[in-house]
Amino acid sequence: MGRVSGRSCIVTGAAQGIGRAIGEALLDEGADVCFADINADKVAEVAKANADRARAAGGKVTHAAVNVTDRAQVRAMIAHAAVTFGKVDVVFNNAGVNKPMNFMDVTEDNWRFIMDINGLGVLIGMQEAARQMIAQGSGGKIVNTASIASRQGFDNVAPYCASKWAVVSLTQSGARDLAKHDITVTGFAPGVVATEMWEEVDRDLMSIGASERPGQAMEEFSADILKGRVAQPVDITGTTTFLASRDSDYMTGQIVMIDGGMTLV
Template identity: 55%
Template sequence: MAGRVDGKRILITGAGSGMGRAVARRLAKEGAKLTIFDLNAEAAADARDEIVSEGGMAIAASGNVVSREDVAAAVAAGVETYGGLDVMFAIAGIIKPMHFLDVTEENWRTTLDINGLGSLICQQEAAKQMISQGTGGKLVLTSSIAGRQGYPNFAAYCGSKFAVNALVQAAARGLAEHGITCNAFAPGVVDTPLWRKLDLDIMELGDTSAPGQAFAEFSGSILVGRPGTPEDVTGTALYLASEDSDYMTGQVVMIDGGMVLV
């Protein structure tokens, strides 16, 4: 029986660990041909090996999403291996909390660069390939609950995720004539390496006194009663990569257990 994305050629950034890796594994099990892209070359190779060992198809590429050259090279590697590109997931991102009055130019620029500019570059390089194929395609970005409301200790991160939402709409309008859609999924509190580091960073700010406290406090407002796991996000990611979402573009799907209601 064919998978829901059987034969789809998919590039995923940030796929070496956490949410990106979970999405990659789920899509591989549904028949995708994956290009695993991550800043950490070893993590990308490890994710590739895991997928291949489970019977999936994957190649690894490493680089920085802020480098157009790196992203273009990852796209080219996938095209060389699989013959084209059908779907691009931009999942790579960072967060470094700072009290609102302490946010520095460096914190702002670095966060906006990786989360905002990185998403734009990924959209552009993937879309150029899709347009050259003439077969349309899907762009999927990663937003957040922080793309729907501002948090005082995450000003730069919130700004970057609001920017992601704008890029979703801009690409949806700008690329529709080419048969390319653009949507995003927006997680909340998810148990990933990024959140575990964030929890410790918040403690270093002096806002919590013990490891796990920030994670628990943020999770307290989740309507379904628990924090998310990377696997909780994969069903929405699969939907956005599959033909089930063909008539959907310019949207941000909340997958946060009910933290933010919009």
């Protein structure tokens, strides 16, 4: 029996990177997993690629296309998982974006783009997950993706930092409100992780003059990591599976830092 055997989970932002790794780790531990992402074709491919993994561990896999800022689509995603698996036990609000701009150049469009997905998307995801869990009457777990940027501001990703501070606040607020329904709300805060998102951020930082060559931004951001290297997605999933499991049942309102010792708070 795996740590999350019999649990039905949804992971947003699961077509690549940390989200995909979270879902695959849950499958390895026996969970049923709905991989969800705005990229419908890519997330369908991810689910198909994990069919054998799910069967091997005794779970099921499905997928859903979702824009996390659209409440109707989020409801449809949750309903799909509930019908497919019979219930929804755990929801990871992991979908997120970043688009670096130097502080004095940040525009209203840049702010809204990032805050809508990273902030509003988490709020909607929490609310709709909670509605499903309350209707089931058996409690549940909501897990939100924060960041080291939720602990300190950086000059060329200010809206991203603000959005991840919002994730921390939403996690705490949700934990207080949903405890009476036996729903826990936790989160985790990755540092520098070698993913497709970081590759895109690296290119964006070069385009605004914040770095001069490929890989420079990651090198500079990770220079103070006590573990001496950037993270791989697998470095994150031990914690995320723990947060989805019964082992974390007495935790709520907390954000777990997984940054290799980059930010000590």
